[in-house]
Amino acid sequence: MSRRLKLDHAPEPVLVEGDARVLALEALRNEPQAAEDYVATINHLWRQAQGTFLEIGKLLIRAKDTLAHGEYTEAVEARLPFSGRTAYQLREAARWAMEMDRLQTISLNQLPGAYSTIYLLSTLDRSSLERAKHDGLIRPDLRRAELVAWRQKRMGKPVRTRADLEARREKLRRDRERLDTELREIEEALAEIVD
Known part of the structure; x- marks a missing residue:
C-alpha cells in the first residue's frame, strides 16, 4: 500500500x-x-554609470579599430542612440582614462562620474593636468562647469556668467536689427539707382 500525502x-x-x-x-x-x-x-x-560610460567607450574603440574602413561609421555609429560627437567623446574619455590608469597617473576611482568631464580633462596638456591635480580638481565629484571655469581662469579668459551671456545676446540682437535696417536702406538706394 503506497502512502500518498494529500494536500488541500x-x-x-x-x-x-x-x-x-x-x-x-x-x-x-x-x-x-x-x-x-x-x-x-x-x-x-x-x-x-561612470563604469558603464567607460565600457561603452572601450567597445566603441574596439569597434572602430577592428571593423573595416567605413563600416564603423555606417554600421555602428549611425545606429547608436547618441550622436557621433558623443561617440567620439566616449572613445577619447575611455582611451585617456585607461592610459592614465595604466601609467598610474590617475586611477579610475579618482575620475569624475561624467564622460564629458573626463573628456574635457583628456584635452588638457601635461602641465595643465598637473596643475589641475595640484588644485584638487581630479576627483570623483568634479563637475564639468567647475573644470570649464578653472580652465578659462587659467587661460586668462574671463569667466562669463549667464547674465553676461544674456546681455551679450541682447546686444547682438540689437546690432542685427540695426544692420538689417541699414541693409534695407542700402537695397532701396540701389533699387532707385537701377530704375
Missing part, C-alpha cells in the same frame, strides 16, 4: 533568483528612506 491545495511555488517577485521584494528592502539613503543610492548608481 498546491504547494507555494519556490521563488527563484531573477523572478519578478523576488526583484520586487529586494527593491522594497533596499528602498531609500532618508535623505542620506537617497544620496548613497544615487552616488552608487552614478559610479556604476
Whole structure:
C-alpha cells in the first residue's frame, strides 16, 4: 500500500533568483528612506554609470579599430542612440582614462562620474593636468562647469556668467536689427539707382 500525502491545495511555488517577485521584494528592502539613503543610492548608481560610460567607450574603440574602413561609421555609429560627437567623446574619455590608469597617473576611482568631464580633462596638456591635480580638481565629484571655469581662469579668459551671456545676446540682437535696417536702406538706394 503506497502512502500518498494529500494536500488541500498546491504547494507555494519556490521563488527563484531573477523572478519578478523576488526583484520586487529586494527593491522594497533596499528602498531609500532618508535623505542620506537617497544620496548613497544615487552616488552608487552614478559610479556604476561612470563604469558603464567607460565600457561603452572601450567597445566603441574596439569597434572602430577592428571593423573595416567605413563600416564603423555606417554600421555602428549611425545606429547608436547618441550622436557621433558623443561617440567620439566616449572613445577619447575611455582611451585617456585607461592610459592614465595604466601609467598610474590617475586611477579610475579618482575620475569624475561624467564622460564629458573626463573628456574635457583628456584635452588638457601635461602641465595643465598637473596643475589641475595640484588644485584638487581630479576627483570623483568634479563637475564639468567647475573644470570649464578653472580652465578659462587659467587661460586668462574671463569667466562669463549667464547674465553676461544674456546681455551679450541682447546686444547682438540689437546690432542685427540695426544692420538689417541699414541693409534695407542700402537695397532701396540701389533699387532707385537701377530704375
